[in-house]
Amino acid sequence: MAFFKKPDAGSWTEHWPELGTAPVDYTDSVDPEHWLLEQQAIFKRTWLQMGRVELIPKKGNYVTRELPSAGAGVSIIIVNDGEQIRSFYNFCRHRGNKLVWTDFPGEEVSGTCRQFTCKYHAWRYSLKGDLTFIQQEGEFFDVDKADYGLVSVRCEVWEGFIFVNLDDDAAPLREYLGEFAEGLEGYPYHEMTEHYSYRSEINANWKLFIDAFTEFYHAPILHMKQAEKEEAEKLAKFGFEALAYDIKGDHSMVSSWGGMSPPKDINMVKPIEQILHSGLFGPWDRPDIDGIQVDELPPAINPGRHKSWGTDSFEFFPNFTLLFWAPGWYLTYNYWPTAVNKHIFEADLYFVPPKNLRERLSQELAAVTFKEYAFQDANTLEATQTQIGTRIVKDFPLCDQEILLRHLHMTAHQYVDRYKAELANGSQNGKHAATTDVKDAARV
CATH class of the missing domain: 3.90.380.10 (Naphthalene 1,2-dioxygenase Alpha Subunit; Chain A, domain 1)
Structure with a gap:
């Protein structure tokens, strides 16, 4: 429950004793190494709000978003495919060129299209992310277009707000937003x-x-x-x-x-x-x-x-x-x-x-x-x-x-601390160590 206007005796903070009352360490706001950990532990794992559905109200409408907060060069496409809002990483599966951009590849763009076409070698993708055309396809070796669609990004909508999450294992958006979201609906x-x-x-x-x-x-x-x-x-x-x-x-x-x-x-x-x-x-x-x-x-x-x-x-x-x-x-x-x-x-x-x-x-x-x-x-x-x-x-x-x-800095620290603990337990990508072991075995 919310805590309302406090009496003369008492405080707000006493209702959340886990936050403490000691001075807060602001090293998390000046340490470059801590910032890099926040990229991995927070911005690659939580739901990020991208804008409202009114940005892309019709089939074929799209926007791109640059997400340096989640890592250098991270760029995504958000598109209305006529049935739902989807999101994909903004790169072509052929040679990794940025797929959707105009004059300057670092700038965000918006527009309307029937399909996405790479300006490097003209590979084409449907609004649902499927690879539909390979220029001079006969020159490739056993390439199945079904294996080379755009890499999807989790995308969900709450009350008209579009969210994405770069973590495929994250909890659903509505669950993540919790009780506050329930109380704001309508x-x-x-x-x-x-x-x-x-x-x-x-x-x-x-x-x-x-x-x-x-x-x-x-x-x-x-x-x-x-x-x-x-x-x-x-x-x-x-x-x-x-x-x-x-x-x-x-x-x-x-x-x-x-x-x-x-x-x-x-x-x-x-x-x-x-x-x-x-x-x-x-x-x-x-x-x-x-x-x-x-x-x-x-x-x-x-x-x-x-x-x-x-x-x-x-x-x-x-x-x-x-x-x-x-x-x-x-x-x-x-x-x-x-x-x-x-x-x-x-x-x-x-x-x-x-x-x-x-x-x-x-x-x-x-x-x-x-x-x-x-x-x-x-x-x-x-x-x-x-x-x-x-x-x-x-x-x-x-x-x-x-x-x-106090709550913000404590929460951010908790994400970083959990991530560091996972790394210490041997998980190279912040997931489960067993997954990494399987990949290593496959390489051998």
Whole structure:
């Protein structure tokens, strides 16, 4: 269950004693060897969110995704074959050329096709991944096309979100997402197809940005200039605290007040927000659809059913955030590490399509306001990375509100520790040693 507003005595952290209260070691955010272990132990074994089904709504629609987080050069194709969403590694079975790309092989692309054709020697593959054509097939030696289809990647869809997993032995997606997913089903995601997106390279470890978005301890200080003077002074004086926290296995959530849309006092917000009826919390005018009022929300959202509720943020390990706002829109974040001190941050905002110009401008203001807040966070993170990278100090104290930071770093460490234990037991690829023994015997 979620734990709600704490009494004067007690704390959030006491509900999860396994997390402890000691300072947290941040070596995991600066050690290059640890980062390489995270690639293998985490990003090659967990479910990774790729986007929504609206990206590829029709037969033949496809997108490619580059996944350096799972290893240098890893690239996949995600395609709608007319019956289901599939995913494949993005390389040709002939000589390993990248199969789908345009001018620059490192860039992600999208489009529509009837089949995939390699631009090197014109081998062709169906949307289901079957090899259908070999140029000058008669010159090959006993090649059976059935043996040379595209290498598939596990791909499943939950509530319109596309996930892939590079581990063929991983548990099914729905099982992995667990109780939080069950409690979020039924939200009108499919109604919110107006889409804004941001993508930026951040010079900081991927976990540091998740840290920033799972605590509100920083908000009254770092974002003070975004509020009107009187409101900013109140926040700085009294602080900001969440309504509820919850942890279920590898995943976590925080629920908070803050749905100031419209604000109680119009003078609390800036003139442009007054004119367009919008701001960080989203458009003030709720969309007229079912399933977004407080009493209609799925049970995991605003679990305490607080009247002052404003936003919930769900952290699906390792790198997918699903964030709901009271006015009736939602955000997703993804953090894709490319090095121990760099990652790609992706943010996607989803609204109900506007019916007029005012509604459109209202949504655009929300998107721009979000971007300003995100830049403030990102800039601070890069300063953090430069200093913890010196390793002058490695252990840092965390306050009671920073409980989800403890959980994130502990969870990531557990994945790495399990992987290291498997390697120590003689499994070269992180699977079972018996499998490796069989392969070695076959080579002999």
